[in-house]
Amino acid sequence: MPGNRGVAYIKPGVVEVQTIDFPKLAIGNRQCHHGVILKIISTNICGSDQHMVRGRTTAPEGLVLGHEITGEVIEAGRDVEFIKVGDIVSVPFNIACGRCRNCKAGATGICLNVNPARPGAAYGYVDMGGWVGGQAEYVMVPYADFNLLKFPDKDQAMAKIRDLTLLSDIFPTGYHGAVTAGVGPGSIVYVAGAGPVGLACAASCHLLGAAVVIVGDLIPERLAQARSFGCETVDLTKDATLAEQIEAIVGVPEVDASIDCVGFEARGHGHNHSVERPATVLNSIMEVTRAGGALGIPGLYVTGDPGGVDDNAKIGMLGIRIGLGWAKSHVFTTGQCPVMRYHRQLMNCILHDKIQIAKAVNVMTITLDQAPTGYSDFDKGAATKFVIDPHGMIA
Numbered sequence: 001m002p003g004n005r006g007v008a009y010i011k012p013g014v015v016e017v018q019t020i021d022f023p024k025l026a027i028g029n030r031q032c033h034h035g036v037i038l039k040i041i042s043t044n045i046c047g048s049d050q051h052m053v054r055g056r057t058t059a060p061e062g063l064v065l066g067h068e069i070t071g072e073v074i075e076a077g078r079d080v081e082f083i084k085v086g087d088i089v090s091v092p093f094n095i096a097c098g099r100c101r102n103c104k105a106g107a108t109g110i111c112l113n114v115n116p117a118r119p120g121a122a123y124g125y126v127d128m129g130g131w132v133g134g135q136a137e138y139v140m141v142p143y144a145d146f147n148l149l150k151f152p153d154k155d156q157a158m159a160k161i162r163d164l165t166l167l168s169d170i171f172p173t174g175y176h177g178a179v180t181a182g183v184g185p186g187s188i189v190y191v192a193g194a195g196p197v198g199l200a201c202a203a204s205c206h207l208l209g210a211a212v213v214i215v216g217d218l219i220p221e222r223l224a225q226a227r228s229f230g231c232e233t234v235d236l237t238k239d240a241t242l243a244e245q246i247e248a249i250v251g252v253p254e255v256d257a258s259i260d261c262v263g264f265e266a267r268g269h270g271h272n273h274s275v276e277r278p279a280t281v282l283n284s285i286m287e288v289t290r291a292g293g294a295l296g297i298p299g300l301y302v303t304g305d306p307g308g309v310d311d312n313a314k315i316g317m318l319g320i321r322i323g324l325g326w327a328k329s330h331v332f333t334t335g336q337c338p339v340m341r342y343h344r345q346l347m348n349c350i351l352h353d354k355i356q357i358a359k360a361v362n363v364m365t366i367t368l369d370q371a372p373t374g375y376s377d378f379d380k381g382a383a384t385k386f387v388i389d390p391h392g393m394i395a
Contacts, residue, residue, distance in 0.1 A: 012055025066135030
């Protein structure tokens with residue numbers, strides 16, 4: 001049996017590559033006949049991981065990180081019928097049983113059977129069921145027939161693996177934000193945040209036919225990355241308001257749809273940009289979204305934040321100006337993206353060259369041993385999506 005190593009959270013600001021157990025087809029003390037073991041081809045560092053590494057969640061020491069996983073099946077359980085050894089597959093970050101009422105309704109982000117604490121589970125994430133993360137060499141995936149997306153051709157998949165690796169989370173998540181905000185042909189859209197999810201969302205807005213995609217951020221390099229594939233940008237460090245900057249671009253101080261790709265560590269705008277103000281993005285997108293518009297909110301908000309700016313923020317209670325959203329009849333969509341709702345269609349867009357999502361989010365591959373440096377650089381605001389290549393399989 002080969003060994004296994006994984007990236008573990010140690011304390012705020014510190015991750016280590018450690019020797020970990022080789023995965024078994026088991027959940028606790030019972031056999032997992034519906035699971036598979038994957039040799040990991042690629043596994044990505046996510047902004048959600050970064051929240052934990054900053055100490056902004058209740059993540060325990062030693063948690064093996066990583067919920068963005070693409071791999072090759074090397075062992076399949078007795079009850080796995082349709083996924084075979086040798087298949088290359090994308091793993092949705094949501095773990096879903098396929099049997100509960102939510103899974104049957106397509107709401108795989110809030111499966112009722114895979115997390116004793118609450119609806120919804122994910123690999124390597126705090127309060128998400130205790131599943132071992134995939135920033136490792138090998139990982140076990142349960143309910144394989146239901147969860148996994150098999151790539152139709154192995155050679156084609158490896159040729160496009162830098163794009164396909166994004167199907168596990170950020171491409172569907174960004175797309176979900178755009179869809180739930182009502183983005184369609186001719187839309188004028190504002191995307192808050194030019195991190196990897198924000199950039200994936202902006203690219204998704206183009207894919208959906210938006211006429212103008214405006215991206216806002218505090219970091220010049222990330223704004224430059226957004227402009228590299230045709231987005232307009234607003235610099236949120238400027239004293240001009242968001243509405244004023246949008247008006248300078250499209251002639252009116254509002255948009256048809258907005259997406260929050262920042263989440264609970266949001267900072268203020270203008271002269272307050274160095275101060276954490278967790279409700280800033282939500283309030284600003286209500287301000288600039290037209291009456292009757294919709295807000296997609298894939299940005300992460302948590303129920304436990306030890307580093308929150310006040311007692312309310314520490315339990316996820318924010319000063320949201322809900323009266324404004326009510327008065328404008330806004331629609332709000334929150335929560336985990338149900339990856340399986342979109343990933344097959346988005347795979348086809350990649351395979352048939354309808355989008356270059358790796359280029360949009362500026363994928364950079366690194367080794368497993370370089371993961372701590374990747375986390376550090378990402379924390380400093382690098383305009384990069386770090387993709388870990390544990391076995392050196394990516395060209």
